[in-house]
Amino acid sequence: MIKDFILPDIGEGVVECELVEWLVAEGDSVVEDQPIADVMTDKALVQIPAPNAGVITKLFYAKGEIAKVHAPLYSVDVAQEGESSAQPVLASEAVEQQEVASTQNFSPAVSIEEFLLPDIGEGIVECELVEWLVEEGDTVVEDQPIADVMTDKALVQIPAIKNGKIAKLHYRKGQLAKVHEPLFAIEVASDAAVTTVTANDASAAEDNISTQKVDNSAPVAQGKALASPAVRRLARSLDIDIASVTGSGKNGRVYKEDIERHQSGQSASTAATAISANVVSQAAEQVNVNHATDRVEPIKGVRAVMAKMMTESVSTIPHFTYCEEFDLTELVALRESMKKKYSTDELKLTMMPFFMKSMSLALSQFPDMNSRVNADCTEQTFLASHNIGMAVDSKVGLLVPNVKDVQDKTILEIAAEITRLTNDARSGRVAPADLKGGSISISNIGALGGTVATPIINKPEVAIVALGKLQVLPRFNDKGEVEARKIMQVSWSGDHRVIDGGTIARFCNLWKLYLEQPQEMLLAMQ
Helix, strand or coil, X not given: CEEEEECCCXXXXXXXXXXXEEXXXXXXXXXXXXXXXXXXXXXXEEEEECCCCEEEEEECCCCCCEEXXXXXXXXXXXXXXXXXXXXXXXXXXXXXXXXXXXXXXCCCCEEEEEEXXXXXXXXXXXXXXXXXXXXXXXXXXXXXXXXXXXXXXXXXXXXXXXXXXXXXXXXXCCCEEECCCEEEEEEEECCCHHHHHHHHHHHHHHHHHHHHHCCCCCCCCCCCCCECHHHHHHHHHCCCCHHHCCCCCHHHCECHHHHHHHHCCCCHHHHHHHXXXXXXXXXXXXXXXXXXXXXCCCCCHHHHHHHHHHHHHHHHCCEEEEXXXXXXXXXXXXXXXXXXXXXXXXXXXXXXXXXXXXXXXXXXXXXXXHEEECCXXXXXXXXXXXXXXXXXXXXXXXXXCEECCHHHCCHHHHHHHHHHHHHHHHHCCCCHHHHCCCCEEEECXXXXXXXXXXXXXXXXXXXXXXXXXXXXXXXXXXXXXXXXEEEEEEEEEEECCCCCHHHHHHHHHHHHHHHHCHHHHHHHCC
C-alpha cells in the first residue's frame, strides 16, 4: 500500500522549510525511525525519520527546494498486515543480528546513554564548547563537572547526571554545541542494559544503511545554501543572494566569514590565496620589525553581546549625564567599624551594600528611576522590585548581575549577595537568572582608578550611575576651616524620554543625604 508522508508542523509558526539533504533515494528500503531527510527551518536543522518500514516510491522535492508543512514530502510502499515484504524481513534479520552482536560485545550490566545539552537560558539555542573537563574513558560520578560551555551571557559548567564512564565526546573544543542535542555519551550501570543496547545498535545499523547510500562528507552544490538563520539574516541585510556564496564549511555550509568575503568581492579560494600571500609578506617584514605581527581574534560570547546591547542602547535611548560630589567621610568610618565585626569569607562588607540599600530607599520616593519603557516608548512600567545591578569586570567580559529585592534585604544580606555574585561573575560562572530582571545599575569605575564617566544605560533600564574612586581632598567645613575629607564623584546617565534633569537631581540629592549622613539611612530603614 502506497502512503504519502505528510510533512508535520515542526515548530510554532513554521509553514515551510528547505530540503537540505535526502538521506535515501527512490527505491530504497527503509525501517521505522530511519532518518529520511534533513530540512532547515528558520530556527534549526531538523531530521525527519520514517514512521513506517517500507520502500521509498517517490521523493516530492529536489535538494534545495522549499517543502510545505502539511503537504506530502515523500511516498512509501508500506506492507499491510499479512502481506509479505522483503524489507521488513531484512530489517528484522538486521535487528536479530544486532541483538546477537550486542550480547557478544556488551556486558549486560551497562548501557550507553546520550546526555542532551539542556536549555541553559531563555532563547539560547547553541553555545561554544570552551573546555572538556574529562576525557573519553574517564570514570565520573554524579554532579562531577564535565564541560565548560559559553553562552551569549556567561560561562556555564555542565555536570554529570549519573555515575559512569565517558564513552564519547561529541564536540571538539571551540565548536558550537546545539541545545537538545547529544553533548556526550556515558556508559552507565543498568538492569535493562541488554534491551537498551540492542535498541541502540539496531538504530545504529539503520543509520549505517542510510550512511552507505549518502556520502555526507562530499561537498554539495550550492543551489539553496546550507546556513544558519543568523547567517541568512546577515546576507539579506547586505542584499546578497546566499545561494551565490561559496561556503567553506562541511557540506558547503555558509558562515558569516563567507558572507563577508563575498561582499568584498573575494571567493573563499581567492581569499585563502590572498591570506597566504599576506602571510609570506608579513614573514618577510618581520625580519625588520622584531617579528611583530598583528593578531585578529573574533568578537564572541559576552563581548559580542555587550557590543550589540551597547550599540542598541546608544542608538535608541537619548542619554543625558548628571554629576555630583559625595562626602563619604562619615560612611567610611561607619563601614570600618562594622567591617571588623561582620566580614567573613562569605561576606565582604564593602561600600557597595551601603550604596545599594540607600539607593533602594531613594527609589521608593522616585519610582521613575526604577522603571522601564516598551520598544516604541508608549508605555512605562514601574517595577515593584528593586533589583540593583553592579557591573563586574570578569574574565569573560563585562557582566552585570543584580541583587534581587534590595528593598526587602538588610545591609548584611545585601553584602552576602554581592560577595556571591562577584565571585561567580569573576569566574565567569554567574547563573543566567542572576543576570536577568535588573531595574537599575551601578558601575564602580573607581575600583580601577577613574573619577568621572558617562556610563551607557543597560537597556531596558532607564538609569545607571558610575562611582568614581574615593579620594582624600581638602574641603571647607561649616567654620570655614580646611579639612581632609573623603570625596567621591558620581556620574548619572538617564533616559531623557522618561526622566528629566530635575527628577534625577532630586533623586541624587536624597541618595546623597543617606550616604553622607548614615544615621538618616538607618532611620529610613525602620
